[in-house]
Amino acid sequence: MIQAKIAEILESDQFLQEFMVKGWVRSFRSNRFIALNDGSTLKNLQCVIDFENTSEETLRRINTGAAISVKGTLKESQGSQQRVEIEVNEIKILGDANPEEVKYTILSPKKHSLEKLREQAHLRVRTNTFGAVMRLRSKLSFAVHKYFQEKNFHYVNTPIITGSDAEGAGEMFRVTTLDMKNPPKNEDGSIDFREDFFGKETNLTVSGQLEAEAFALGLGQVYTFGPTFRAENSNTSRHLAEFWMIEPEVAFCDLDGNMDLAEDFIKYVLRYIVENCKDDLEFLAERHASEDKLKPKAERSEMGLLEKINFVLDNNFKRVSYTEAIEILKNSKPNKKKKFNYIIEEWGADLQSEHERFLVEKHFKCPVIIFDYPAKIKAFYMRLNEDEKTVRAMDILFPGIGEIVGGSQREERLDVLKAKMKELDIPEEELWWYLDTRKFGTCVHSGFGLGFERLVQFATGMGNIRDVIPFPRTPQNAEF
């Protein structure tokens, strides 16, 4: 007898072999056919029971959601739905699922809304959709590590708790062990953070970039892959308060090299899931297609999920400067006809999501990299171009989800960096160590950040970012 996972049994040719398999009942029909799932694959294993030789008590306990153990023989299936099935010799109920209680949960066999699934996030991984999304997320994570390790990048764990609030990427969460009811105070009434755990104010990181830079300027090429945080009150389908970010950083690499790396990386990881998540991707593609049909015609996708992924794999990302992009937008129909909410009037304007989508979905019809943005709308650490107006920044825009990557060549010149920090009132004492990296063997270097959940959204076709992370954290919600 072989103890095996369903993924293995479904591929097996060992007919007449006895297998032992454990999993959860997805359905039981005609007192004969159990659809069993163990999480190893989307597909269920059909287990056929000889109900005449099975006790009534057992039959009564084979309910949707129950955990069971089955011993049986591998047979070719007579049904058209599956190649093989298990003819059950012995069945044990390991853990019951009372139908009277199951009916109030998302385990019950009917269609549940994504909202309802979110309320039962501890159980939703037992549905086809979430099983598929979470398996795919896992494979995609591994592809990230595999890509960088094969290229001899070093993985670096930058700190989650940070004493610096100069990163400037967004609002931060405070981390403290002080008694909030009665915190120690200074004479002027402000909180005395010297008595806090770290002896100073600390927050949750919004980015590991600055620390990753310090590491790149020694180890050459590094990447992070860890959680980052935004305390922003954004209740949208694109924002999470806690999300995972990938941030590679490369010494001796300019913005062109950075764009090459980002494009190569994204194609590699998408290719990996196309090759390694066939069943789950096909299921998600069908799901995506049938969801799409319910939408008004104008909102439907032009491409199916697999088409969209293959489109990214097969096409070069269009590289266009911010200045060119502004010209295109200024002369575009929606701008002239004032269909945009924000009309583009002059160079220097920040691009809104509606502009990004126009460029990607209507104008170029492919992934777009916009580079050389106005210095005024970008962060202090980005390298100033010779025109002294633009910086070597780049954003990658994807159909359907907008910005998926933001990156730049970093300002490696100590004097220029200091001047910029002064202009923005960033105290040098806060970032003494960061400035140090420009004092001792500074060099051209670049990197980017990719929000992992956005990538999972793109790869799974899920519309809401809360449905691609196990337990989403959003305003007013930290359940589980």
Added chain:
Amino acid sequence: MIQAKIAEILESDQFLQEFMVKGWVRSFRSNRFIALNDGSTLKNLQCVIDFENTSEETLRRINTGAAISVKGTLKESQGSQQRVEIEVNEIKILGDANPEEVKYTILSPKKHSLEKLREQAHLRVRTNTFGAVMRLRSKLSFAVHKYFQEKNFHYVNTPIITGSDAEGAGEMFRVTTLDMKNPPKNEDGSIDFREDFFGKETNLTVSGQLEAEAFALGLGQVYTFGPTFRAENSNTSRHLAEFWMIEPEVAFCDLDGNMDLAEDFIKYVLRYIVENCKDDLEFLAERHASEDKLKPKAERSEMGLLEKINFVLDNNFKRVSYTEAIEILKNSKPNKKKKFNYIIEEWGADLQSEHERFLVEKHFKCPVIIFDYPAKIKAFYMRLNEDEKTVRAMDILFPGIGEIVGGSQREERLDVLKAKMKELDIPEEELWWYLDTRKFGTCVHSGFGLGFERLVQFATGMGNIRDVIPFPRTPQNAEF
């Protein structure tokens, strides 16, 4: 001309080929020999300059720490220190390092204490020791993912911000966006957390286990690998406030299977670094040996670093029940002669680090797994044995570092779990979702937690845990 990393050039046989390489000067002697490092490997590339044809200004700027770019021809080296070298045709200074400033940093060419390196954690990755530790840490991380992915475990990102404080693994950090100077209060004077970002009290997670369990009971086998936190005022060489933890969780797996998994896993990842980090490991082994010589004889290791790793690879972990372990300790010399700080008098005593080290280093002289601990000293979620006194817990103890793994079979019986929670005053409302997993198809399942930094310490021989993580977080310290 080939642009290449030093790791590649050092392995190359393309003699007379012109290479371009960029990196940082480690040393420059006799106005001729540059030792260049780019982080791709521990080893430096010797670049030989024709100083008669190099400008004085350039020669003056080739200082320790400077970033340079070199074009030159690959030659067999005349020196005995290296197989190949680069005969320089062209050299460019990319970023200077002023010797007058370098001399105050750890980049200066002399031996610096680990304490001093820690104060300059942003630069320490440019030393041999930290370069080696961080490359090895990266490879070890990848081995973790590779192991579980090859075994078809699914990677799951459990939440960092948690609304539950029932995990019970230790003191927690508060996460908040409330104005601490003037927080909203309830009528009774307590803080009104309904106005906080998540609408309730939230903390940084101490473990992803409970969420991982929910996922295992649907996906079958999962693992986490993410940051966890302890707000404990432990200023020791073994504790961090922020550290990375690996937590696999497996459905239909009992404690024996759990022990098998942990042992197999640890051996796999250690074997991976032995095979993939040869240079760095040898360097760290030499370092370990020479540090050891400085210690008083009684404190020296019986084994070198490589010996210790191979010893773990070559031996079965000794499995011994808590009850047996107590008998051994009770009858041991240090107990009878009252040499232990905590004398073992009766069954039920918690094992201290001195006892663990005795069992591992003196008695069994190999890694030890202790199982079936008294229920009283272990967590609420561990499965009660039939004796109703012990639980199916296991700890793995390693020479030199003590506990490296803590795990258990989980209590899968709803009634027993509820009774235990009641006994410990853990409100059911807090963990309603966790209890749900025992209502719908519960089953035997097990998992363990491994503190990643402890493993890195073991594999690198570094004595202080602050020296195996890029930017350590400890009481009174959140610099960088």
